[in-house]
Amino acid sequence: MQQGYSDREASRIVGINPRTGKRWRNGRHSPPTGKPKPPITVEAPASEPSRCLREADRVHIAGRLREKASIRQIATEPGRSPSTISREIRHNGALWRGRDWTYRPHAAQRRAEERRPRPKPGKIGQNPALRDFIQDHLERRWSPEQICQALRARFPDRPEIHVVHETVCQALYVQGRGELRRELTPALRTGRIMRRPHRRSCRRQLCMAKDMVMxxxxxxxxxxxxxxxxxxxxxxxxxxxxxxxxxxxxxxxxxxxxxxxxxxxxxxxxxxxxxxxxxxxxxxxxxxxxxxxxxxxxxxxxxxxxxxxxxxxxxxxxxxxxxxxxxxxxxxxxxxxxxxxxxxxxxxxxxxxxxxxxxxxxxxxxxxxxxxxxx
Missing domain, CATH: 3.30.420.10 (Ribonuclease H-like superfamily/Ribonuclease H)
Incomplete structure (x- = not known):
């Protein structure tokens, strides 16, 4: 399947039933007293804690869900935030036979790995009309925030082209994206070609006027x-x-x-x-x-x-x-x-x-x- 074959074609080449191939790929549900069976490719166990959920964490979540544990109970045991567990179940779960929402840990691991590669294509790079609109207004010395608000005002029924000003800035400054022309960077308020943190400016020397009314x-x-x-x-x-x-x-x-x-x-x-x-x-x-x-x-x-x-x-x-x-x-x-x-x-x-x-x-x-x- 990594070579591009479908489920059924890959199973035919290996010489197994398509249903068996699906179990090999996704792992299968455990019986009430067992553990989830891993797929044919198993992630090597990690010795150090990770910010991201690993396959072992997902197996633990699936087991506790079968035991009807609450989201907060599941989050307490591995020391995670309840929102992390809730988001994991919502993003990586799936409908079982089109009816019930279920969470399969090995299939969830595969979905997470597919979304992990970086860099991802940005919204501006994928939409030539959006890119041209932003570049045209940058040439007119509009700020990124003014451009983003103009998009919402002119195209209220097209949320696919609504962006925030940080998206515009990253399309200009982040190396390797190439979503906006680099020569437009001087058109921003600062005129800088690289981003810099805000620094406290020196106070200028004051020259007092006479008879001032404050x-x-x-x-x-x-x-x-x-x-x-x-x-x-x-x-x-x-x-x-x-x-x-x-x-x-x-x-x-x-x-x-x-x-x-x-x-x-x-x-x-x-x-x-x-x-x-x-x-x-x-x-x-x-x-x-x-x-x-x-x-x-x-x-x-x-x-x-x-x-x-x-x-x-x-x-x-x-x-x-x-x-x-x-x-x-x-x-x-x-x-x-x-x-x-x-x-x-x-x-x-x-x-x-x-x-x-x-x-x-x-x-x-x-x-x-x-x-x-x-x-």
Whole structure:
């Protein structure tokens, strides 16, 4: 049978009855007072304990099931979890003559061995349409989680193509699978070609602004994100500290606006650029701005006087108080890699990047995009 012959043909070649061949292959049921008879190929006894069930464990399970023992009683004796025993009976048992569910230990051992070989073909590699869908959205800089949610939203009646984001990541990172093109790895948020554990980043040096109004005095309506018009802001700075781009994120809708700073990031330049950007907004969308304690905002009072928009400052070393803005800055690394000269991007390019971010689905908004999020 290992050479590909059927049960009946293999029995004819050996010269035995097909029923006898089936017993040789599977082992047969014991009489009420005996033990299960092993098949013709017997697993060598192991001296060390194993995480996986062995044939001896399965023989013990079959014997205790005949004695009407409970799942918990069976699990206690070999020191296994009850869920392990229950799962083994459910996965490796079979219907006997199409009627009763029975557990045959040697047949169960064979089924477990057939499922054991690795690596197994993944869902993405087996479905070309699914693979093309994922690759197309990775090229559009969608995250794996956004792609997986889009699959569920567009194809709710096709669970065979629903995957989780870890499946997408493994198809990119795990060696030897080849389910997704390796050149798509830089399209992920991190841009890394290898996975790395999260590490604690160094705290950057703080430059205090004068006459700050702290975030603790910010209106409560800004904290619960119930009303539009409360913004978070920051700068993304080039490696040489010579150029920067301002980022503004609306807390309720997660709408992104990028501020062009072609001449530098001195306080007066940042003030003027923010005034131009914020002045284009309706008055009801200019309720407050939250910034970190950077020296580029030391002219915040002049900004507030020009826009009628108060500025609040985060506590030292507390970037989570501007969580939406910090997340957006991470997304922008795909468009503006570290080390590039940010001054070479014209306002048109910044507007195109902001439009692409605002058109992508957002998990926090129930997978709506910021441009269409309910107000």
């Amino acid at each position: 975030i603790s005095e910010r209106p409560a309506e800004a904290a619960d994100r119930a009303i539009l018009g409360h913004w978070e802001g920051d700068l993304i700075i080039s490696k040489a500290l010579k150029s920067a781009i301002g980022t503004l994120v609306e807390r309720s809708s997660r709408f992104v606006a990028l501020v062009h700073l072609p001449d530098g990031r001195q306080p007066a330049q940042v003030r003027d650029a923010l005034v131009r950007t914020v002045s284009a907004l309706p008055a009801q969308l200019r309720r407050s701005l939250t910034w970190d304690q950077g020296s580029e905002t030391c002219l915040h009072k002049q900004f507030s006087a020009a826009t009628d928009m108060p500025v609040f400052f985060c506590d030292p070393g507390s970037p989570w108080q501007r969580d939406s803005n910090e997340n957006t800055n991470g997304l922008l690394q795909q468009y503006f890699p570290k080390g590039t000269d940010l001054a070479r991007y014209p306002p048109e390019d910044l507007a195109a990047v902001a439009a692409e971010l605002n058109s992508r689905p957002c998990k926090t908004l129930g997978w709506e995009n910021p441009s269409r999020a309910p107000r």
